[in-house]
Amino acid sequence: MSAFIYASEARADDYTDLLDILKIKGSLTSAEYNGLLAKHLRHLREAEVSARHADTPRTRIAAADRPHGVHGGSVRHLPAVSEAPDDTQVALAQARSAAAQAQASAAAAQQALLSTRSEMNSPSIVRVAKYVPGKGVTFQAGPIDINFSGFVNGFYTFNSPEGGMPVAGGVSTGNSGFDTSGVRNGLLPAGLLVKLSTTQDGLDLSANFGFYPGLNNNDPGAFNANSGGSPVGLGTAGLDVRQVFATVGNKDIGTFKVGRDLGLFGSDAILNDATLLSVGSTGSNANPANTSLGRIGVGYVYADWIPQISYMSPKYHGVQATVGIFTPLDEFDYAGLNPSGTSYSALNSQHSSPMIQGKVTYDFTIGALTTRIWSSFLVQHQQHLTSGSIAASTNRSATVEAGDIGTKITLGRFEGVAYYYYGSGLGTTGLFFDGINASGRKRASEGYYVQGAYKILPRLKLVGSYGTSNLYQVPGENDPLLVRRNESEVGALYYNLTDWLTLLGEYAHTRSAAHGPNHEADDTMSLGAALFF
Missing domain, CATH: 2.40.160.10 (Porin)
Structure with missing residues (x-):
């Protein structure tokens, strides 16, 4: 899961590049740019936190607190409590869903970035050189x-x-x-x-x-x-x-x-x-x-x-x-x-x-x-x-x-x-x-x-x-x-x-x-x- 998170962060840079290019071209206002960038970074942070929690199952009852007794020289253990309760499974599913969305978003951003670069290098585009x-x-x-x-x-x-x-x-x-x-x-x-x-x-x-x-x-x-x-x-x-x-x-x-x-x-x-x-x-x-x-x-x-x-x-x-x-x-x-x-x-x-x-x-x-x-x-x-x-x-x-x-x-x-x-x-x-x-x-x-x-x-x-x-x-x-x-x-x-x-x-x-x-x-x-x- 950690490897996926790091790869997702790398693709996030491409998405950020795309936002920068759209802002420079005038397709996004400063307010729209700041809003989309903040939302994108928030989703990445939520996905990372959820994934980390899913990789570390919680134990409800510590071993020191388990009831025990002696009968016929043997120790009687109580049934084990499940180490993957329902809320953990839900969090794991949410993390996987967020990760999949982030991956799709990064792939779309990469494609948009390549397309935008191709358009900007097109001979049909008229640019204005820096004024001197x-x-x-x-x-x-x-x-x-x-x-x-x-x-x-x-x-x-x-x-x-x-x-x-x-x-x-x-x-x-x-x-x-x-x-x-x-x-x-x-x-x-x-x-x-x-x-x-x-x-x-x-x-x-x-x-x-x-x-x-x-x-x-x-x-x-x-x-x-x-x-x-x-x-x-x-x-x-x-x-x-x-x-x-x-x-x-x-x-x-x-x-x-x-x-x-x-x-x-x-x-x-x-x-x-x-x-x-x-x-x-x-x-x-x-x-x-x-x-x-x-x-x-x-x-x-x-x-x-x-x-x-x-x-x-x-x-x-x-x-x-x-x-x-x-x-x-x-x-x-x-x-x-x-x-x-x-x-x-x-x-x-x-x-x-x-x-x-x-x-x-x-x-x-x-x-x-x-x-x-x-x-x-x-x-x-x-x-x-x-x-x-x-x-x-x-x-x-x-x-x-x-x-x-x-x-x-x-x-x-x-x-x-x-x-x-x-x-x-x-x-x-x-x-x-x-x-x-x-x-x-x-x-x-x-x-x-x-x-x-x-x-x-x-x-x-x-x-x-x-x-x-x-x-x-x-x-x-x-x-x-x-x-x-x-x-x-x-x-x-x-x-x-x-x-x-x-x-x-x-x-x-x-x-x-x-x-x-x-x-x-x-x-x-x-x-x-x-x-x-």
Whole structure:
């Protein structure tokens, strides 16, 4: 009987596991779970007690109390009293019945446990992975992970011009002559990112989609959803579909990417820019576009989202390299009034070879100091350059080259970033904006920014940065209105109210100067919030 009791206790553990699983799945409430578990344990205890009593028969009369006498030298014994009275037989029967019930219950629990485990491992079951702040929500449908992540932001922005004269290609709004208010996005619009990933035949595969809607009315121009907005009733916001790409690879062979995504040259510059989460330079606050400029054009050239086929190597001792071919982009006369050569045409664009970009990063840690160093490059051959001084029949061309280097360090509560770029034909603000002069010769450009952030409190961070972008004329060129320098200083406070929500307050001072006497400046105050999930 004891052996049976111990076996019954072992099966009881399976029954308890079943109750735990049913509770986790939501089939049982906490009250139901506690009640069933208590009842099950009580039955087991009753069965054990009854079985132990049945294995030890009671004797009603002790031998010392038995009547005896002497007759003819012999001892006369009274008839023996039964050692298994009726109540003991009943208890034994009850114990056996309880044991049989417990055995049947344990067998049923074992079968239910196996069935439940099989159902939970079924590819038709959709599960939700453990949530990690900032990593989005992941659903697991069999072998496929479906991740949703994104962000929403909005700022009240007040821009006050300090005056000045227009600068062609400048990013300051100082010459506008009037104050402007707006509720707008910052450097980031809103975003919804969807990623489907799985592993097949030893390869990690993913499909990625990035949808970026703005707050203000859309008024498409040369820059599509990034053009200035339309402050007129009955408008609708624009949708910027920046990301559509697939990846394939693994940690041993590296990763290949095909589709539209952020370029390599200048990508670390914008991803480490603190104004990515705020506003920075507005560009224009009178008719806000989907985004502000942040530090674009005042410290780095925008990396842009470009169709590409690229390869990223495995990381080796902290070193990782990426290289790819990209859809070539035209030279563009951003300054206007034809001071720059261009290959941009609404009807025709000619490129016989792709743009090539590459990047190398090195991550390492020394004690409490964590560091990343990166460097990237860009090469593209521009063809069929035209301007007021270049005839279309001349087939003028130029090869654009650019490179950069940057670092980010983290030490305790402090975080610092330093970045520098140089280009020949690269231009300023956007890729190939005003990079070629009206005669078809390449202009040099360079820029940098430095940034420091310090956590005053665990949730409160103070950020300050300065940056400048310079565009040089070629020898013999004389265009006094063309931008020579854009620069800005930014100070901001970031308060993490929750894992998702950050409150922000920022001040930015932006200046633009031409190659002649013209210059302008403006001040911007922004207050708002950004939510990331």
